[in-house]
Amino acid sequence: MSGKDPNPGIVADNRKARHDYDIEETYEAGIVLTGSEIKSVRAGRVNLRGSFARIFNDEIFLYDSHISPYEQSGTYFNHEPTRPRKLLMHRREISRLEGMIRQKGLTIVPLKIYFKGRRAKLELGVARGKKNYDKREDIAKRDAQRDIDRAMKSRDRD
Numbered sequence: 001m002s003g004k005d006p007n008p009g010i011v012a013d014n015r016k017a018r019h020d021y022d023i024e025e026t027y028e029a030g031i032v033l034t035g036s037e038i039k040s041v042r043a044g045r046v047n048l049r050g051s052f053a054r055i056f057n058d059e060i061f062l063y064d065s066h067i068s069p070y071e072q073s074g075t076y077f078n079h080e081p082t083r084p085r086k087l088l089m090h091r092r093e094i095s096r097l098e099g100m101i102r103q104k105g106l107t108i109v110p111l112k113i114y115f116k117g118r119r120a121k122l123e124l125g126v127a128r129g130k131k132n133y134d135k136r137e138d139i140a141k142r143d144a145q146r147d148i149d150r151a152m153k154s155r156d157r158d
Helices: 015-020 034-044 090-100 133-157
Strands: 010-013 021-031 052-056 059-063 085-088 106-116 119-129
Touching: 015 021, 015 085, 015 106, 015 133, 021 090, 034 085, 052 090, 085 119, 090 106, 090 119
Parallel strands: none
Antiparallel strands: 010 106, 021 085, 021 119, 052 059, 052 106, 059 085, 106 119
């Protein structure tokens, strides 16, 4: 084992989204941030839980994501933590997304924020909400797989 992080650029991961939604497709988008926001993102002070994206006038925006204020900047230069943030995507991708979310039950949820080179990127998922019985089924499958792995591991030791 090399001791390195397998995903060195990932800043925030929205695991709750994968629990609550079936992700059908994923897209990568740039995100427009101010100076104090990018410094907070680099420090890992981001929360994507409960956030979503909407298309408005052929532009896509991220709502309800929380980027904590940067402590070292003064109150004048700081940002509002939950302001809507513009996402950068090709017009063709935005049009395709708009067509997909017009279908019943589809929404756009952020999955993770990461760095690609010097730029912050956001992975978006086109998702369909899960029912409670689907969530229970996923948990049961995960527990069964864990039991199988545990049994195989103990059998290999003997």
